[in-house]
Amino acid sequence: MPEAILGISAYYHDSAAAILVDGEIIAAAHEERFTRKKHDPSFPLNAAKYVLEEAGIAYNDLTAVAFYDKPYIKFERLLETYHSFVPKGLVSFLSAMPVWIKEKLFMKKMLNEELAKLGDGKVRVLFPEHHLSHAASAFYPSPYEEAAILTLDGVGEWATTTIGYGKGKDIKILRELDFPHSLGLLYSAFTYYCGFKVNSGEYKLMGLAPYGNPKAEQTKDFKRKILENLVDIKEDGSILLNMEYYDFATGLKMAKDKKWEQILGIPIRKPESTLTGEYMNLALAIQMITEEVVLRLSNTTQELTKAKNIVLAGGVALNCVSNGKLLKSGIFDDIWIQPAAGDAGGALGAAYAAWHIWMGKERKIVTGKDAMKGAYLGPEFSDSDIVKVARRNNARFHYFESDDQLYDKISDILAEGNVVGWFQGRMEYGPRALGNRSIIGDARNPEMQKKMNLKIKYREGFRPFAPSVIEEEIQEYFELDRQSPYMLLVVPVNEARKNPEPEGYNDLEMYDRLYHLRSDIPSITHIDYSARVQSVNREVNPRYWHLINKFKQKTGYGLLVNTSFNVRGEPIVCSPEDGYRCFMRTEMDYLVLGNYLFDKKEQEKIKDDTNWQEEFELD
Template structure:
């Protein structure tokens, strides 16, 4: 049988990416931002394409098919019909957008061929699955299930903002769709904007604020009721209708009609980087409560429509780990699996998989666990390349012959309160660092959350950190038995590990609540005693597993703080050179790359010109 080699591409909105599959096997996938160092890069992913071709050992001319993650003509139809429906509102933005569409986006096949000419014969056949089909394919085809309900929720694709599908064998059947402008993702984005954060990146910050909201406060309940009575009509099946008198995203370049929101909530839109007050936390909590209500209703409808006991999810809203956990806890399904690159980057992978199984009618055999190779689908660097980076910076290091000797020493340093940059193997695909491009620390250290946020990551102090925990020790710390290899679920800390709350805890300032020692592992315990967990096994990541095991042997604690190896506004590091420069620009104590250990105290100053400042996200 001839080899089927498919390149998947997502581009021109945010989080551009490329993925390559060979005979249905995922070989490589990466976001363009990791190569250009521009966070959420929306440009054509030429660097990512070059990487995935190189990783697969194929030439561009070997490609069977190229799959792009949405249908530009349908998106243009939505643009025209939306502006017509809302006219004369948005006339200026329509006039601004139209030339770009007429010159470029409307003729996407020509745009792609022009960009791809640099790689080879650009006459490779192209397929354009719909945006939400790409999401659905990214969720179902790599999952471990023979059949499953599929739920995709995001801002918007062409017309669809939510789809309920059923996947079986190599087929996906779309059962129901919710159409623009009625969108759970855009509702969340509107509040992200109103709370003073950037859309398509600040949603994580809103989620981080949620536990600081006061669930017992009349204000929180009032906010929730106003959202449900004025902004969004939620139906029993989880479908929604947004009150577009309050939103501007359909025709303008802003999300909300601020004067109406200010009147509704008696609260002006928060300015970026300004003080975060309790009222903002309560509004974030009310939004999360409404989002969870909608997502749970959609999950129940998906189960009723399909009769399946399995659920798979993708789309940006599937990165809301608290909502995901509510589905799991509700017992609607026996098993839930979520695509780790659930956002638009994962659309590149989904487009390729849809082309393989639907476009080329290829059969599918589910992979035990899943087919994502633990999301380690990006570039890997050799010892020689690490040495080259060290030589470039005249960086002293110690090289270990035995990896176990390295992990034993690093474990001792972490247990002594040191912060370690950890660079191993293939880079992760998706927004989470899963132990290959990570910054690590001791979760028992009560000062580490503040130190990591302010000294290392240069980000808002309230943002929580996730623990990576040995799967075999999971139940010793958390009230769950469910694995979470991709940091897409939260779990509650066991009661015996919690510290009592002081009196009037809810009325204390954010700062005072934040730095109250809440548990035996305070650096990874959020204010509501939850944590977004990653479970680690020997099979999933032998090197990281070894480090966790050695740290447990020294400290008695089978978990580590694991945060992504970057600073605020910067994409996760990709290369040894970026890792070393990032190590030196921050307050990390040690850097590990492969079997090489770098001690900050021994390093020379970075050459001038390499001090880099990233725009705030």
């Protein structure tokens, strides 16, 4: 009988479920993809049902369920924090406590009630620590026998940063930085101040940073003021936040706006208001500081572990710009980042911790290969599911018997400048679409970024897009000498591809800079001539690889623009129905579900469709 562990992350943000069977990852998925509610924090009932079904395991036959943190220690942190700040924080205290007293303190009971919906057996429930779950999610599926481990996020129980060392089946946590001193919360405070949503807008801040002018006095001034007043960075990468300026420990927001305004000289930006140069410079300043902290921490990690390789997880590990800098620094020979680095990945990490630490099971590594199966760990749908969706929506489609003919047709469509919804196989685990739930286009097309941002995704015009490049061609386009399968490294575009900068480039208005043709692949070349690369491996995702390769045979370019298949505020599509609806609601030109091609010009409008802008809250 196989031994299976169900991992669960829930009740804070991005709930998810994952399953390990005899130590192998069989399935993992975010709850938001099923409920269609972005960052859904509720118990992942749908995701758990799905992973059990995918594994063919009945709930009652599970060896254990692993929850990704320790609720009592989180409660301890909460009480001690309020106690140490008293009498400040009364409002926050009164808001938080009812939730805890009614729900979270009884989490075990709540969890058991939810788990009872999956089966009536008594299964052992384990609670590995939050950062141990992150560390396990980073180390165990990595391709290394031994590695240094760095986890960075907002906060778990107490820890906000940990340095660890993994070898074989063992993980040792060597250093820990505790709440409230947190790099994740520092970044979130700036996300808040720049007018983006905390906990989802951090990647917008990262995308905004390159618009800042690194040579501007204002940027240097921001950096200096931040370091003098808001955060003290120590030589080893530890940070101390000056809590006089933050409100997250005792208030209901991230920063004390008035105090920040006095220091920085600019007011808090109103959400959705015009982005001006000062916020770009501020975003750049905090991005530079974040990179500095990550590099110092990495140096400390190397000194402590003497390891050649490092693995990363935690929300800050999704900062692919700092990941790129870490790789370039050469502190470690290689780095590997858990694709579901945020809290959703905690589900997988908790399951791994239960398997290797609690059960003491040995680890099997395939050299040079990670265990994530390309992060294609979610549900897939059959041809008959697709046909049902088409019938239900009275949709017209073309079916391709041969995959080759499909690739041939779609590569033509892409080369003509069309935008295609590409829906294939199993859904991705983690926040990135990696070619199975993607919207794709021609990277050479100078209009593509504008079209995708404004007419397809309905999101801010400044947001960058990432390329999917076949692995064999990476060095043709980018200064990168290895794979980047999970789109978690930002690297420079090759010098030879770049067009010269116009005079005073950094002083141009945002959109003048944005629409300057920076390279021969302009739609994926960010404003600072960088790109967030996803390399596509022929064995891991053969369909996507063949499509890009066909495109290369026709155009000479072995890469495409890849963005997640959703509109702003919507979770990435999960089912063919979600895909068809998203296709019909946007100005996407074509949709490919498996081997079925849908042309927008041939479709009738969806009857009784709701307005998606009302359905999905802006992120």
